[in-house]
Amino acid sequence: MTAPSPDIPEVEQPPPAPRVDSEVGPLRTVLLHRPGTELKRLTPRNNDQLLFDSIPWVDRAQDEHDRFAEVLTGRGVEVVLLADALVAALADERAHAAAATTAVDRRRLGNELGDALAAHLSTVDAKGLADVLMGGMTFEELPHAEGASLVRRMHHPHDFVVDPLPNLLFTRDSSVWIGDRVAIASLAMPARARETALLDLIYAYHPRFRAAGRAYGAHYAPVEGGDVLLLAPGVLAIGVGERTTPAGAESLARSAFRDGLAHTVLAVPIAQDRATMHLDTVCTMVDRDAVVMYPAIRDTLQAYTLRPESDGVVVDGPAPFLEAAAAAMSIDRLRVIHTGLDPVTAEREQWDDGNNTLAVAPGVVVAYERNVETNARLEDAGIEVLRISGSELGTGRGGPRCMSCPITRDPL
Numbered sequence: 001m002t003a004p005s006p007d008i009p010e011v012e013q014p015p016p017a018p019r020v021d022s023e024v025g026p027l028r029t030v031l032l033h034r035p036g037t038e039l040k041r042l043t044p045r046n047n048d049q050l051l052f053d054s055i056p057w058v059d060r061a062q063d064e065h066d067r068f069a070e071v072l073t074g075r076g077v078e079v080v081l082l083a084d085a086l087v088a089a090l091a092d093e094r095a096h097a098a099a100a101t102t103a104v105d106r107r108r109l110g111n112e113l114g115d116a117l118a119a120h121l122s123t124v125d126a127k128g129l130a131d132v133l134m135g136g137m138t139f140e141e142l143p144h145a146e147g148a149s150l151v152r153r154m155h156h157p158h159d160f161v162v163d164p165l166p167n168l169l170f171t172r173d174s175s176v177w178i179g180d181r182v183a184i185a186s187l188a189m190p191a192r193a194r195e196t197a198l199l200d201l202i203y204a205y206h207p208r209f210r211a212a213g214r215a216y217g218a219h220y221a222p223v224e225g226g227d228v229l230l231l232a233p234g235v236l237a238i239g240v241g242e243r244t245t246p247a248g249a250e251s252l253a254r255s256a257f258r259d260g261l262a263h264t265v266l267a268v269p270i271a272q273d274r275a276t277m278h279l280d281t282v283c284t285m286v287d288r289d290a291v292v293m294y295p296a297i298r299d300t301l302q303a304y305t306l307r308p309e310s311d312g313v314v315v316d317g318p319a320p321f322l323e324a325a326a327a328a329m330s331i332d333r334l335r336v337i338h339t340g341l342d343p344v345t346a347e348r349e350q351w352d353d354g355n356n357t358l359a360v361a362p363g364v365v366v367a368y369e370r371n372v373e374t375n376a377r378l379e380d381a382g383i384e385v386l387r388i389s390g391s392e393l394g395t396g397r398g399g400p401r402c403m404s405c406p407i408t409r410d411p412l
């Protein structure tokens with residue numbers, strides 16, 4: 001390495017402008033969330049409701065996440081952490097005021113305690129407020145106020161005044177960049193609904209993002225980012241199942257057409273099960289023209305094709321997904337990496353997010369190491385697999401794609 005010449009001042013490069021046109025273009029900037037206090041709130045009594053399958057060992061989950069981030073930075077990817085972005089956004093006093101409002105649930109607390117909580121949160125600094133927004137707050141932690149309160153007295157000290165958001169870890173779902181616009185998701189499950197407010201604050205007030213245009217902003221039908229795949233520039237696939245609804249998919253399609261972000265949208269019905277909660281639990285792209293897909297659905301996956309028409313959309317199909325996708329992408333065929341697994345191994349590895357890979361470039365993906373068979377087949381097919389451990393991270397049922405929201409990818 002040559003030392004910088006003393007005469008030429010080092011010019012700091014501005015970060016690349018947000019823009020994502022594909023699933024596999026070289027990844028430049030990604031939003032991750034290092035899990036924190038919110039995971040420590042999980043107990044055997046609340047984990048189902050909070051959408052975790054067991055109680056993670058938090059320190060180990062953080063270590064695993066740090067390794068994940070290191071793999072990405074090792075490949076030249078800039079990692080933006082959600083907590084840092086939130087604190088930066090909350091430095092704007094309008095964001096601070098709005099955030100306090102989103103945290104106060106008057107249905108739960110009533111007006112008196114609601115007012116007391118709002119007054120308290122308005123005095124907390126940006127970091128402290130971000131901690132409450134992400135990690136939640138219990139009755140025990142609520143600073144003492146004067147006067148009698150039935151709400152305080154009748155709640156258990158460990159009940160939540162503000163619910164924790166353990167699924168913030170899955171940054172894929174709460175927002176999605178399509179072209180140069182960001183869509184804030186409308187999350188289907190009550191345990192995740194408030195994540196939207198946090199992402200909204202980040203994109204509205206963070207100096208780096210506040211100029212970004214919004215896609216889908218004003219619609220409310222559920223759409224989650226795990227269901228949205230950018231198959232090729234101008235071509236979106238949107239899973240419709242446990243999370244994203246037909247209305248959500250149609251609404252996002254119309255908004256993408258209106259903004260010229262897409263020419264074709266495929267709406268892909270998936271089973272309404274926890275195992276297949278998002279399209280990216282059964283299918284992710286690993287190369288320009290290749291996907292890894294759960295073998296059990298390979299031949300049955302269907303798609304409706306939506307295209308813009310002067311004053312609306314035309315809907316065709318359903319037709320086999322692989323054919324509809326190839327046609328929309330203008331390629332002969334979409335390769336499916338044949339994992340060739342026996343049905344039991346395939347089902348086990350699908351559950352453990354074997355199909356949920358994150359491409360850092362065409363043909364290079366991050367995957368959980370535990371899915372030994374799926375990863376071996378990917379390598380047989382010439383895909384480079386960057387393995388990470390996810391024994392604790394995986395307790396929330398999400399893999400590398402779920403845990404990452406690409407902000408900038410280079411064009412293909």
Ligand SMILES: NC(=[NH2+])NCCC[C@H](N)C(=O)O
Binds near residue numbers: 172192226278
């Ligand atoms: N894109 C994904 N597959 N995300 C997985 C999200 C998992 C999370 N526990 C949930 O139930 O919402």
